[in-house]
Amino acid sequence: MPPQKLRSALRDPNGLEATVTALQISALKRVNGGTKIILLDRFGSDARAVAKELSRKGFGKVFTVQGGFDGRNGWVQSKLQIKPVAASSPAFMAFPLGTTRSGTRKALPAPKA
Numbered sequence: 001m002p003p004q005k006l007r008s009a010l011r012d013p014n015g016l017e018a019t020v021t022a023l024q025i026s027a028l029k030r031v032n033g034g035t036k037i038i039l040l041d042r043f044g045s046d047a048r049a050v051a052k053e054l055s056r057k058g059f060g061k062v063f064t065v066q067g068g069f070d071g072r073n074g075w076v077q078s079k080l081q082i083k084p085v086a087a088s089s090p091a092f093m094a095f096p097l098g099t100t101r102s103g104t105r106k107a108l109p110a111p112k113a
Contacts, residue, residue, distance in 0.1 A: 017046075018046065018049035021053075037051075037059060037063065040064070040065045040068060044071050044074065045068075047068060
């Protein structure tokens with residue numbers, strides 16, 4: 001990363017975190033530019049930032065869950081099923097979900113209850 005870009009990234013810690021997360025996802029062995037990636041965070045805003053970074057890195061099918069897990073119209077408010085997580089479970093998991101040919105990025109609306 002060029003020094004000027006690094007300086008500007010350090011001024012925006014949220015942007016830097018999104019960049020680092022996108023780099024971690026893109027470095028996974030089973031993830032490539034055609035892999036469908038669905039991002040879910042607590043309220044949706046961090047996932048959108050990571051989705052933008054992944055799109056800049058050439059990932060064509062990046063989706064976010066609108067409202068995140070706990071946000072307005074998110075997973076919980078939509079009354080979608082949840083499974084309690086054991087204390088020993090990892091906090092971050094990524095699953096390659098398939099490939100596609102188009103290059104779009106859009107938020108998935110939460111299903112209606």
